[in-house]
Amino acid sequence: EPEVTQTPSHQVTQMGQEVILRCVPISNHLYFYWYRQILGQKVEFLVSFYNNEISEKSEIFDDQFSVERPDGSNFTLKIRSTKLEDSAMYFCASSRTVDAYEQYFGPGTRLTVT
Amino acid sequence: KNQVEQSPQSLIILEGKNCTLQCNYTVSPFSNLRWYKQDTGRGPVSLTIMTFSENTKSNGRYTATLDADTKQSSLHITASQLSDSASYICVVSYRGSTLGRLYFGRGTQLTVWP
Numbered sequence: 369e370p371e372v373t374q375t376p377s378h379q380v381t382q383m384g385q386e387v388i389l390r391c392v393p394i395s396n397h398l399y400f401y402w403y404r405q406i407l408g409q410k411v412e413f414l415v416s417f418y419n420n421e422i423s424e425k426s427e428i429f430d431d432q433f434s435v436e437r438p439d440g441s442n443f444t445l446k447i448r449s450t451k452l453e454d455s456a457m458y459f460c461a462s463s464r465t466v467d468a469y470e471q472y473f474g475p476g477t478r479l480t481v482t
Numbered sequence: 483k484n485q486v487e488q489s490p491q492s493l494i495i496l497e498g499k500n501c502t503l504q505c506n507y508t509v510s511p512f513s514n515l516r517w518y519k520q521d522t523g524r525g526p527v528s529l530t531i532m533t534f535s536e537n538t539k540s541n542g543r544y545t546a547t548l549d550a551d552t553k554q555s556s557l558h559i560t561a562s563q564l565s566d567s568a569s570y571i572c573v574v575s576y577r578g579s580t581l582g583r584l585y586f587g588r589g590t591q592l593t594v595w596p
Contacts, residue, residue, distance in 0.1 A: 459526075478523075
């Protein structure tokens, strides 16, 4: 069964460094999302992406975040200058249709900022 | 403010017993409600999805109910198994979103003991 994959599974970085989290969505999906979950807290929406542009973003998704679909298969989340509070589990999701309930989630990347 | 609240926060039951998890939401306008199962360190996996016109939806031992008037949902698990130990998250889709914005509850941590 096709699935969303994410790499790396765990990333440790120093405060102020840039990180890129990678996702490979399900191949025939057209809509892509990033969510994050700070330890012990709710999953929070970050951004949705369609047709090579951001469709919607939350208040969390400020100028230090960016997303890209560089090569037609990968979908990346870049954090330009990481802060301690960026430490969280980051989930990528994709869907074939615009209907939100078809989203499939990846296993997540645990980001630890020291 | 769009919110999803779940109860109880955690629950311990014996294998073979049934349980019911609760979800209240204030997300409006509402599109659909889904229940996800999240194993520790993994991405959420969809169990059931209901639109505002549906009252109940089953998926094997999982049965979800929805009362769109009172903005309440429940997830009933019958004949629990050890593998049911996980966090169960209520997620509501916001109809005002252009694309795929989901609101997550904190989850109910279910532990099934042998």
